[in-house]
Amino acid sequence: MKSLLVINASGRVTRSITRQLTARFVERWKEAYPDAEIIDRDVGIRPPTPVSEAWVAASFSPADQRTPEMHAALEESETFIEEILRADAIVMGVPMYNFGMPAQMKAWFDQIVRVGRSFDFKDDEADPYLPLLPSRPVVLITATGTSGYEPGGLNERFNFLDPHLQSVLSFVGLDNISLIRVGFEESQDKRFKRSVEEAELSIDRAAGKLTPVAQPVN
Template identity: 45%
Template sequence: MTTLLHIDSSARSGCSGSDPYGSHTRRLSQRFVDRWREQDPEAKIIYRDVGTLPPAPVTGNWIHAAFTPPAKREAWMHAVLAESDALIDELLQADVIVAGVPMYNFGPPAQFKAYIDNIVRVGRTFGFDRSRAGDPYWPLLAQAGKKLVVLSSRGDHGYGEGERIAAINHVEPSLRTAFGYMGIRESFGAAIEYDEFGDERLAQSIARAEADVDGLVLRLAPQRGRAAA
């Protein structure tokens, strides 16, 4: 059975097209999950809304606890890491991570950055040994076969790879870096642009992004009547 981890991070509630002032990324991520269920009805969906319920930011106590060997942790350290443990447990269950991540001021929302800071954790998603020859860091999820799907939205246009302002897009590149560091290196995506223009170009961009989402599902999901690869 395939497990999807569905994450939303927009500060906006609801979905564009059906809710006033709704989120484009929630629209795309929900479409992805709905289309996936059509192809794979038995799929398990884990949902996490970090846009409305963001994880606590990393603190000095969190860092102290995370870098203390588990056998030496005090009770307060386990408490400090409890939310991080829950988020990582969800990630470990997932075959596909589908994340709705809008661009806020050229990068992901602070809520999603807090999520990343909680899941990129020594001993759980990456290893560290200062005495290890060569690179003292290594990914712990590299052999898990997980896939990342990033569904984004931007107010302007031209943020795609090779386009006019791709250099100031720090959404998809930063996510590929963080998830790749843990060993999740197979990534896909789609994005809506022209949100601040609100004209026909926005409508066309939405249609293209929805078609891209449908194509990704057909590419990644086990098809009805066909065993998963």
């Protein structure tokens, strides 16, 4: 059985292009692995809890010195990290909200980035961080209402979404990332349609690389 962690971050459930595209990847995954475990982490519908004073105190206490209350404060974080560890691959659908990721997506990252659990410090000024999570493929699908956010594009300087996601994923060890972008969602015109078609092809290609070709049933 192969496990796929599916993370959706869009605040809307209907008409969400990132949700449609993560669903397409899930379909491809299920074609290849009919008994796959699909781990559904929908931060758009169920936003993670923002970190609190209790969370920070617990996170920065050595694991063997944590009180039961501290363990309770880290329960959500543990759940999310365990989901990553259980997954053979991860697909994420993340819209751009105000040039960055939605608050609910950032809250998930704030829960999973933990010293001593998902990263550590090294005694090396030039390279001070040590990712602790084992790498697994991440198919990262992002969507924007307008366009030009790609490298060299007119709005590249406003793109705090893709670089932030790529940086923080790699920071904890999830550095095998295939980034697939959709633009022009707000115009809903043929530029959007073409962008979606290209994203669909990229998703099928990404799925093809991660799954054996489905065997025809006789």
